[in-house]
Each structure stands twice: as C-alpha cells, then as structure tokens.
Amino acid sequence: GQNIDQPTEMTATEGAIVQINCTYQTSGFNGLFWYQQHAGEAPTFLSYNVLDGLEEKGRFSSFLSRSKGYSYLLLKELQMKDSASYLCAVKDNAGNMLTFGGGTRLMVKP
Amino acid sequence: DAGVIQSPRHEVTEMGQEVTLRCKPISGHNSLFWYRQTMMRGLELLIYFNNNVPIDDSGMPEDRFSAKMPNASFSTLKIQPSEPRDSAVYFCASRTTSGGAETQYFGPGTRLLVL
Numbered sequence: 456g457q458n459i460d461q462p463t464e465m466t467a468t469e470g471a472i473v474q475i476n477c478t479y480q481t482s483g484f485n486g487l488f489w490y491q492q493h494a495g496e497a498p499t500f501l502s503y504n505v506l507d508g509l510e511e512k513g514r515f516s517s518f519l520s521r522s523k524g525y526s527y528l529l530l531k532e533l534q535m536k537d538s539a540s541y542l543c544a545v546k547d548n549a550g551n552m553l554t555f556g557g558g559t560r561l562m563v564k565p
Numbered sequence: 566d567a568g569v570i571q572s573p574r575h576e577v578t579e580m581g582q583e584v585t586l587r588c589k590p591i592s593g594h595n596s597l598f599w600y601r602q603t604m605m606r607g608l609e610l611l612i613y614f615n616n617n618v619p620i621d622d623s624g625m626p627e628d629r630f631s632a633k634m635p636n637a638s639f640s641t642l643k644i645q646p647s648e649p650r651d652s653a654v655y656f657c658a659s660r661t662t663s664g665g666a667e668t669q670y671f672g673p674g675t676r677l678l679v680l
Contacts (some may be wrong), residue, residue, distance in 0.1 A: 546667070
C-alpha cells in the first residue's frame with residue numbers, strides 16, 4: 456500500500472523561505488513529484504525527483520532521500536501568489552500510477 | 566498546444582441521473598488518467614489508460630462508475646446512477662511515455678454537484 460504524509464497547513468511571510476515536508480511509505484517507488492494547486496484550479500507540475508539530492512528550479516527546490524522515505528519542497532523569496540496547496544505524489548514501481556498526499560495548504564501573508 | 570480539455574466545466578444534476586464527463590488529452594500523449602478530488606479524501610486515481618486500453622481501474626468506486634477511451638483523443642467517465650456522495654471535482658490528466666517524459670498534465674476539471 457501507499458501512505459504519504461504532509462502537514463495540512465502552513466503559514467509564512469512574504470519574502471521568507473518555507474520548507475514543506477513529505478514522508479512516504481510505499482510498496483514501490485519510482486520517483487516523487489511535487490504539484491502546485493491554486494484554489495479552484497488544476498494541479499500543475501513543479502518538480503520531479505528520482506535520485507537522492509536536491510533539484511533546483513528558480514525559487515523552488517525539491518529534495519529527496521529514498522533511504523529515509525522523505526522529500527521536501529523549498530520555496531524561497533515567497534510571493535503572495537505562492538499561496539496555494541502543494542501536493543506530494545509518489546510514482547509506483549511500474550512507473551504509471553501516482554499516489555497523492557493530502558496536500559499542504561500554504562498561506563503567504565504580507 | 567491547448568492542453569487537456571475537459572467538458573463540462575460544471576455539472577449540477579439530481580440524484581439518480583446519469584452523468585457523463587468528457588476528456589480530450591494532449592495530442593501525442595498515450596496515457597490518460599481520471600482522478601477525483603474531495604476535501605475529505607484528497608486527489609484519488611480512479612482509472613488510467615495506456616494506448617487506449619484500461620490498465621488499472623482499482624480506484625473506481627463501484628459499478629456505477631465506468632470509463633471508456635474509444636480512441637487516442639477522447640475519453641469519457643460515466644456515473645449511472647449518480648448519488649450525492651459523488652459530488653467532487655473530476656480531473657483528467659494525460660502523459661506521454663516517449664523520450665523519458667514523466668509529467669502528467671491535468672485538465673481544468675469538472676465540478677460535479679449531485680443534489
């Protein structure tokens with residue numbers, strides 16, 4: 456089975472840095488995704504990690520440790536538009552299906 | 566590219582009625598996924614197709630739900646009869662497996678309310 460845990464909500468200040476954690480226990484693992492979802496909109500792709508380490512993409516970075524079943528999404532220089540839900544998803548061994556965590560709702564305050 | 570297209574964007578119906586949701590994947594993508602999202606259960610995979618063939622429908626709630634993909638550019642998700650607990654946002658996503666691409670691209674979703 457798949458079990459993916461993320462904090463339900465986080466609050467941060469504009470201009471600051473925030474780290475959103477994701478832990479997983481899955482029967483198979485073939486990569487981890489982070490998606491951003493604004494209220495009332497579809498999830499959009501942010502990052503993909505399949506090997507251990509940090510992947511940096513502009514203000515967003517994602518880290519993976521397969522041995523610890525752990526990932527985080529790091530958002531720097533927070534902007535008000537970053538207020539959204541952030542979904543962690545694990546891809547199964549067959550490489551087809553994604554199992555999503557419940558999402559972390561991030562509120563950025565002035 | 567127009568992205569994944571879903572219709573209708575909103576649907577309000579009465580319990581017992583048949584509901585049909587439609588999806589057009591991104592051209593060239595060979596995998597298609599149907600998800601359901603609710604506040605209580607989050608984003609759940611219902612079924613996915615590879616090259617128009619259903620591969621895994623273990624997430625389909627019950628026999629009232631059915632999905633088809635008659636060709637590479639069209640898929641439907643049908644609920645018959647609908648019940649209030651089916652109220653949710655239904656997303657369709659597509660992906661290509663060529664060239665090592667991994668990303669699923671989501672459509673805008675259909676917001677379904679069953680009264």
